[in-house]
Amino acid sequence: MKYQREELLKALQNPKELKRLRNTTHHKADKNPGDNDVEKALADWLGRLKLLHGLPFNYLVPDTKMLPEESLRIFYCNTLWLDYLQEGALSLGRSTSSMKVHDQAFASDLDYLSRWGMRKQRSKVLGHLVHHLHPDELKALNADPIPVNEKVTGFLLRSGVVSGWEGLQIEAFHDKEQTQPATLLRMDHLGPNVLFCMYEGEVKSFRIHEYPETLHFGVDTPVGAGNDFTKSFRYVVDVDGHAAGTQVKDSIAPPVQINEYERQKGGRVVKVNALAKAMQKSLETSISYDGPFTAAEFALEMVEGVQAVNFQIEY
């Protein structure tokens, strides 16, 4: 009921004592900051800070030459500097040594809060989409933060791809074999061509690709000189162990020359009927396909898959 002045003063100079006093007389720091509005706000703020939100770009890239156009820069966050960043922010309100003692006493609580906040940023950005996450990823997101400092790695990408490929996708992995997906902490467009990604832990490889569900017909762009677009064939049915949909080698079925079916030379509009017929004929000759060749089979041949680029990182 009554605080003794001596006891209080002693505590205010000794982090351990302060913590003991607080734990005996006050509520304990909540395991889940979500239950406490103040801690929630603090965790949120610290989480964003540690994910470098608001950090001037020129502090990240001291000279624009260090991130030229069409470049990718991979980085590794120094956790000590991240702590300094947090310390700098927290030190503003401190004016007496006892406040410092107080912060020291609760440093581990603050660390916990900031890491909790870092994770929550992702689900906050995703909003309701979080429900569509892969169960594994969801599990990783909701897991409690690891109690010790952990590594944060990431990359800066400055490229036309960033703006050109709408819905650009990046998957990062803790291994080169791309079997252990890494948890994404932040992915932001810092500018029209600049993409900034941060991951929990060490990322060993990542893959950049288009948005996977983009369904479209596509043809192969001409390689080298000449302006001819081509299209390779796919098996329509199982043939000699080649599953339907797999690629027919160009040597068995030479790619169809698309330009030959243009309505108007160079007009880039194809006579679909003629093309379909030609394809049916070619398949008949090359792999002896004699089944129907309806719109379905045509689509199978024409649908284009997504592009992907893989990076492997050697630290």
Add this chain to the structure above:
Amino acid sequence: MNSQKPFKLATDGLGLIVPMNVEALCVNNDEVEYVPAPYNFSRLPNADDPSIPNLSNVVMTSGLVNMQIGVHLHWALPDGLTKGVSPQSSDSSLQFPQTPDRWLINRVFTDISDPNNPVNTVKSWVIESNYVSVEKPERETTTVPFKTDDDSAPQYRYLGRVQEFETWREQFLAREANPELKAADTDNYVPGLSAVGYGSPEFAASYANCKSVFGFYDQHKDLQNLGVDGADYLLSYQVIGWYHDVINDPVTQLPIEMAPEPFDRLLDKITVPADKDTIRKYYTRNTTDNPYVLRPDLDSPTRLILIRIFTEADYGFLTDTLNRNAWSLPSGTKLEGLQVTHTLITGTVGPVLWNTTREYPQMQDETISIAIGNTASEALSALIADLTGNQELPFVESILNALQLGLLKDIGEPDHINRYEQLQLDMHASSYANLDGGGLWQVSLIPENDKDQGSDEVNLPPDLADEINNLNLIQSDLDRTEAEIATQRSEIFMDWYRFMQVLRRGPLDPDHNMQPRDMAEFIQDEIESMQQLIQKNETERRPDIAERVAWIISNLPQEYQLEMVQGPRYYEPEEPVALFQGASIKPPQRYGGDGRYMANQTLLCRLSTQVITTLTIPGNQIGNPAVIVLNRDNTPQLPGDLPLDYGNQVHSLFTENSLLNPTVVAALCINNGSTLEYSALREIFLTNLREFLSPSIPEMIPNAEVELIGNRVAEADFKFFKELYIPDGPDYVLKVPLSSLEDDKINRLKYIFISASMAWGVKLPYTGGIAPSEIYFVKWDENPWLPFSFSWEISFAPFAAIESTQAFSASYDPEFIIKTFKLGDVGFVYKGDVPILQETQAHSNTSFMTPHAEQNFQEQIKKFIDAQKDSPFDKELKAILESMKDFPPILSQSFNGFNSDMIMRNEVLQLDIKDPVHSMFSGFTEEVRQEVGPMTQTSPSMGSYYNPIRTGLMRIDKLTIIDAFGRKVTIDKPRKIIVAQGLITEGLPANYVYLPPRILQPARLQFRWLAAKNNAIEMNTHPATTPICGWLLANHLDNSLVLYTNAGAALGSLTVSENLMNVIWQGVPGGPGFGLNLYDYFESGPGKDVNASFKKLVISLFNDGQASYLQAFLRANDLTFSLVQPENFKQLGSNAVLMGSPIAVAQARLDMETAGMPAYNQSWEAMEREVNDSQPKTDNGFTKVKFPIRLGSMEQVNDGLLGYFKNNDYSHYYALHTDQPSDQVTIPDETNILLSLERPSNSELVTLLFDPRGSIHATSGVFPVKEINIPPDVFADALETLRLTFLTTPILTNSAKLAFPVPAQDGGQWTWLENDLDKWSEASEIAGIDDKATMDYTTQEIKEGWLVLTKGTQK
């Protein structure tokens, strides 16, 4: 006068029937001893008694008396008639309402000795309360002082006369028939009578005081004539009072003041112009806003004229009467157009069982528990804590105290860790009464303009500040001398009191060596010196004040006003309070409890048309074959008609009482054919009556009856009814269970049912009117116990004894307090265990009991438990509740007169200053009378002990509770006394009370801010008088201190060098004085105009560059700041976070003073020295006793004080806390600041360093803790404009354009300041920047400089 015929109030019209309480005491043993009336004025001397001084101690009675055998009645006047009023707008004294002066006492004796034919016999008497006689009347009455011009005539009269009804009627009629006789008789009556009689609050409340005035003695011999000796006499009494002179009647009372609007409305209604003028003549007002006040002391004819005019203008006399007295009428009574002409006040008691052989039990003391505390609430807490057994629940007493002080809900909050301290503080403060401390002038915005413009926008002319202050200085001189004059008047009276004793050499006079002539000269000298003070006040100070006030008002901007507010108050310690608890103690509710049956706390009255006239008993209900109808014709009759215009109404009241009185009506039923036994019948009527007076609340009421209720009662009441009862088919049903209805709601429902005559449980219906209030009926079971006054005898062992016999030789050791006590959290604690002191003083007194409305504790705790579900005190509170089941009633009473007795003053009734014996001193006495005026509250008590500082051990030797009839319960050497925490100390023996030091006369601790500009003046509300000298901003993390002027302009900084050896001074970066050394800076540089005290402070801290002082200073503040958690820290803007915590530097003055002159020693010896040896009056050195004052409070987290300097000496810092004291920085010891009450004062000037968001406490032990703070609007501006400079190195930024992130600031602006070797770069703006990738920043560069935050406009 106008030409109409003389106005006579319409009579026989309408009476207002007001109920009152009547109690009866049977005395059949004339050996039992009773306490007599306190004064016997028949001892007053006249011109023929030169040996008796005309002083109050002559008329005071002592000892005990016997009471005559018979039945004694005493009635309690309705509360409305016992309360004095004074007009709010003038300072005229209390006016008490007139009481009825004629009383009809009707006794019905029901003789049931023949069970088949019981007989009701009536006998009546009339009391004339205002009858006075020189001769002692046949029946015992009381004596009163009587003013007469004839000094040789008796100076007293006997008051009151009892006559048998027939005798009185005859004489009355004879007088009425013969105007000469009537005129001759007028002198035998005093014109008015009030509840306080000759000026004593207990006059009407104690039977011994007002026998035959408000009491009646039914004589043994009369009773014997009734002739049923040996058996119980069944007696019923009814008392009916009226006003002989209608001018005194409550319903004709003119309003003593009227607000302007109703007054104008009244004038509009008056048609005769002359009447308007008359009204304007007698109702006047000082200023246009004030109400109109009736001129006091108007004679009867004038009043009658005014009443006539008011009546003709339809003035609501009835409404006025009801409101003034807190009386009400049955719901639905139409007041419009009613002209009530008179008041009848009536009460009954019965059946009184009178029997000469019966044993009337006496009060016993065994079951009474006694608790003592500083206040009634403290004592109550202690009592309850004692009941709960406090081993298991150690905080019960504190919790209950907190509950009573309204602090409990906060005490468990973690954010309010200071609540426990607050509780101690509040408890300590509640043991003081505060008194007017004089006036304080201040300017303020006129409220209407407050909304339109910010209060900080307007600048007052600067010279006004000084003027206001000068005005306040003169005002405080005036107030101080006025208080002195008041105490001097009282001293003169007490000196004259002793002079009279010497002059008359009366039996009370001890041996002495003074000559009356010398004494008179001495007193005349006193008068002369007092006259000088008065003269100076009247001819100099008052005109001076008036002139200054006029000047200030004429120079004030029009949106401002000059007003006078309450100055710092004086404090006077309360006397300890005793609490009595026992099953046999019933707190009497006959005074102050009139409203107890009504939800709106009023007394339910009736009109004379609402009196019950008939009782109808249907056939076969009570063994009666036929219907019995009882009314005025077949009930007991008065011995004759009452020769009054409204005599008929009095008879109706008598009839009503017969009908409602079970004792009487049971006999009547047998007479009218009932075959039941008398006792059975009486029981039936008792139940019937009970249900009639207090109808039970039905769960269900048929619609038809609800409709009746709706027709009969007022709209608001019916609305209330329908909130509780809801329609359900053919009935209305009660919405909530009956058990959960609050008392107030039940009372209001009962009022509605009574008003609608809906008494469902009444089988034998009373008709013709409405049930009277329960107050009207007193059911007599046994002799009542009506505690009324309290006398105490205690032994007191003072820690420092000043015997009256050592008037001049002994005096207080000035170190007495600091040697004996240490200052605890709020009060003094005895050092070590208290000793058991052998030498004791005896003190005693008697005081009038003021009924204390005991709060219903169970209710309060239950409510608290319900409201605070998770209270940490649940367990305790529930235990308390449990232990309070069947809690016996409690009476509380303070030891009135205790404090006065300890400074040798006697609080008793004082006689007018007069000497009926003619002598050479007659003129002198008359002079004294004129000089003393009303200051005759206390007389000197020469034989008492002198303890102006009350501290010691108290033991209660004897407590006596006395009842209204003079019976008493004496508790001799109480076996166990429960003592509250506040009166206990380490090692206190059981049954002793520890009285910590208190200054017994009103005194105060002054703790006032001084204006920074000129510390001879005190801070007032003028903005120019800010007390803040400057600001310090400490960075405890890098050992530096930034200095600001009080307007917020930066001066520079002091930093401890890295090797901790030196202090580095640096002028403000970018400022003109950058680079100057400290001395030059403040002597001739930019700092030369800085506040002198602040300058001294800075130079002292610099300490010639030696770091030890600054380092210790910073270290101490760093620690202390940790404990400062001001409550209003959130009120200030976000800057506070950035700056950390600015420390304000301000000066204040501490002083201690008594109100008026010290309470001097009143012993004979002291006076002898004064008169014979021309010695000054002695206070035995108590004004030289030093009291320690502690500033700041580490326990109160709201306290902002870090430390202080004394007397403008800045070489030593008194820090509230430090773990590394040094030569120059120490924690002040307890005696660091010592003050005494001595004049001229030895005040102390302190320079305080504090967090302005907190307050500063001054703890003195003998006064409530004094808390001062600086209003935020005084310092907020300066704080907002503090120019903050942050050394920022290094920083990475675009070399072309300065851009880096800075904190968001409301209204503030960040700039960047650099020093390029020889010049300061202009502070340039900083562009905002964020994490967006803009590729235009290359190249970047690293800079060093200062971030500067400027907020608001720099002054």
